Amino acid sequence: METYDYIIVGAGSAGCPVAAALSADPDIKVLLLEAGPHADRFWVNTPAGMGKLYFNKLLNWNYHTEPMTMLKDRRMYWPRGKTLGGSSSINGMVFIRGHRGDFDSWRDLGNPGWGYDDVLPYFRSMEHFERREDRFRGQGGPLWISDPVRKEPASGDFIEAAKQLGHRELEDMNGEEHDGVGFMQHTIRKGRRHSAFVAFVKPILHRSNLTVRTDCRVERLLFEGRTVIGVEVFHKGRRLKIAASREVILSGGAINSPQLLMLSGVGPAEELQKHGIPVVLDAPGVGRNLQDHFYVHTGWRARADSSYNANLAGLRKYWEGFKYLMSHRGYLALGSSQVAAFVKSQPEEERADLQISFRPMTFQYNADGTVDVENQPGMGVSVYQLRPNTTGAVTLRSPNAADKAVCTPHFLTDPDDISAVISGIRQIRDIMTSKPIAARVVSEEIPGPQVCTDDEIFRFMQDTGNSAHHQGGTCRMGGDGMAVVDERLRVHGLARLRVVDASIMPHLTSGNTNAPTIMIGVKGGDMIRQDMAPRRSIAMEQGAT
Structure with a gap:
């Protein structure tokens, strides 16, 4: 029977930093399990390759929601990374920590140690911000944070137009101030994607006490009473049991x-009994509190000099590919968006509750599932609400681990959420029709000038609204009856089990969620080391439950 001190389930944005922290002690044996394959592939390493990964059947879980009544029974596509690095290996590489108030709210909801001043040292320690180090930003950490290698003139004009409407320009949206408009930062190092795996685990693969296993699906936890003693995995056609003498950490x-x-x-006893699963612990909050950022995209036909679509389409894309291979620069070295504006949906909001993102290029989604850059010059602008009231659930489709979970987000069921996004679309139009960006616009293509009233905008949201792919909250941290983990990320009611990933968020952060998810992994790894559980002797029988 294989035995490790710690077994980490999921080598993604949080699991990789946990593995790095625990394996730093040479006397601790760590096993990092990943359901997907390795990630060292050209289109993973190339920032512009994210479009090639969006529907990838090998490196992506390719989830879909259940049909949603308020979205005319549409099923929404939810890509999630299924490879070393998890979603940090397939995402748009945007690095946004969130607002100070996000973390102070986590703390005030009964989670001491999670306020902004508590998590800031972890953000600073985990990053190498290429521009500088100060009391808000770090250098020397494993994760490389960079500015866009090219700052397009159209992006600068978008910022200037937002300023004309009263929005403050931010020199660093991960610094002291969060609300305003400015260039985004990305997890890109010298023109290559810098995923959580590349940053935290690849440099330490030589550690003899760290084992990384790919293509290994964990199907269930093993218990002795209410103490977790290991996992059962499916690997290369076989089911194996692996013991953990200290703890199992879920980072899936x-x-x-x-x-x-x-x-x-x-989990919820009623849900488990419905599928014939014996109840180890009735935990009603497991899978509840599902949150995501509902995302609406607008498209603008642009002057040729205002979009880099032409550089990534036709014959020019081969020239860009050659330049990238020679220098790791150019358009293939850019992340998904250039600019973010954090704005209020209503003046009475305490802080920004909308994120508007701008990119001087546009995609088209093909019927065969591929994604291509549009041939005609275009600019894309999107918006999502940062702090949605709406929550949904993750439940089981069957007791078979190979079957995907049921995801029900309940989008467009809260009137305040709907009003906020409608405001966001109107504010996009205000910016795009203001100088100097207005001079680059040929026409509004999506949703189009014929969509004017709140009812028309709402129907547009129903028809086209999507997900920003920022799911979280389903193993919520807290001390009440619906919380799944405590402030040390230990699962309530069970011993030697933690959850360390975006599912522990009491509510989503204000912005893209990859940066705070990595921080959760860094802080979680530190807490596990501080709490170092004593080894226990495990004589695991073949019939262990």
């Missing part, structure tokens, strides 16, 4: 972590 993300808990008998 907001969909996989609650699913694994429920498959193992930890």
